[in-house]
Amino acid sequence: MATGSLPSAQSSWSLSPEDKPILIAGGFILVILAIGTAYTLATQGTASFLSPVYLLQQLQVGAFLGIVAAGMMLVILLGHIDLSVPWTLAAGAMLGTAVGGPYAIPVGLGVGMAVGLVNGLGVAYLRVPSMIFTLGVNAVMRGFMVMLTGGFAPQSIATPLMSFLATGHVLGIPMPLIVWAVLSVLIVLLLQRTSLGRYIYAIGNRERAAYLSGINTRWVIIFAFVMSGGCSALAGVLLAGYSTNAYQGMGDAYLLPSIAAVVIGGTHILGGRGRYLGTVVGTILIVLLTSVLSVMQMPEAGRQIIYGSVIILMLLVYGRQRGATG
Template structure:
């Protein structure tokens, strides 16, 4: 029987618990710095922003879980691509929303598959492959849009993202919950999820046990592109318009959110619930820094130092609890 003290210690040091605790502490700090920071409507707004980060981080989570030092640096460009394609597809027309969703998710999914094929069959390191793809996408967006912001969100999409949908909660938060349930089911209740953990822990052993490692790795990069494209759709719904670098700001935060949630950068250990908590904590941290009138470059420095600190603390450990 487990020692109650050790069990309590284990719970308190669990990354999910720490991320939730950090979120609460940051809300209190924000309230002290700017009264009203922790009020209901402000919290809903923060969760809306966190949902966008959390959606794209779902794909990043899969890539990192898959091991081989996998990080998808192209998610920022994929978000921009999804936002630009969706904006131009809708152009302010509600009836075009279904097609915009299909295109915004489908095109990045196909590009993600190309990333996966390059990593899996050509053996290009994930960082190199996705960084190169980022340049290709950004160049294509410049040609497509001529460097000028184009496209407009449909009113129904903007209302779904920004306004109360049910019980005073925006629709995007319900979508995020559905994605969380789908991620949990995928990772914990399907053969595909078991394969992701297995190859992230030991790819050679997974291969010897008959797991289709190549197929799974290609698919996780495809899913990373799909989630990034959906996040791009949410971005244009949130802001109303898009530009070709709108997704750049999400690249580093997606990695930090995944690591805050307890997913090992070595792969094979972690889960999406922690990533969700990490996205919330990171969003609140960013809001507190903005409230303190910190410059963008200083916020980037803090994010970078946060990632390095987390890696030193537990990001690469193999014994983390999931």
């Protein structure tokens, strides 16, 4: 009995596989903050990088990426991926601003959810690999939007409500950050407090076993893709309000970072394991890394090298630990 109780005591003090990546990402955030502070002290004589105003501004910008990553995490937890993010985001913004008025935001969100529904049906019922199907849908959406606009930038502008949600403040807190926080609470409740959340993890671990246990795996997959499309469109609507208009290619910069934020935060790329807190931490890491490189006036080539190296390094660090425990 004594030997049997020892592993239990150790496990109560040891970190879970989901906690380690979060702590590693948090450590990288501290390193990035230290580097940024040292650079601003050396060049400007002030620690402006640590000022609350600057950090709050970075969180406001990071909220757009965080919203996209929230939807992406649900899909990755299933063991799938959504590569239609760039033009789902752009289509939601462009069509929302084109409609305008009180229907702008519902139309934008509806477009994103419709794209997600198509993705879900293709993956769940046609059994096409999600990487291939969503990439094809992204190309279709790109062609569709170019056809609607004639290849030119749309002339529509964001509605006042879209601008408020993107640039407004409540009690000093940026509205995008509030929207991201509300969405985060809903995602956490979904994953931790509902049977649907348990189904998502079960399908990610082994879809066939989940199906044999009585879970309607097809509908769960469709739901996740609809959520991913809706989150992408929501980010597009907010970005349109932030920049006052929608434009082609506005979602191109969010595909790889959203995937990276999810994976860096510890969500298994093959599904079945991950915590939403890790996605939040991964998002903050990417935003701060981008900010530091921008402040240091790093050339684009250097930014890409450092950006990719950090992602690979983090995946190697906790990926090896995960493999050892698995």
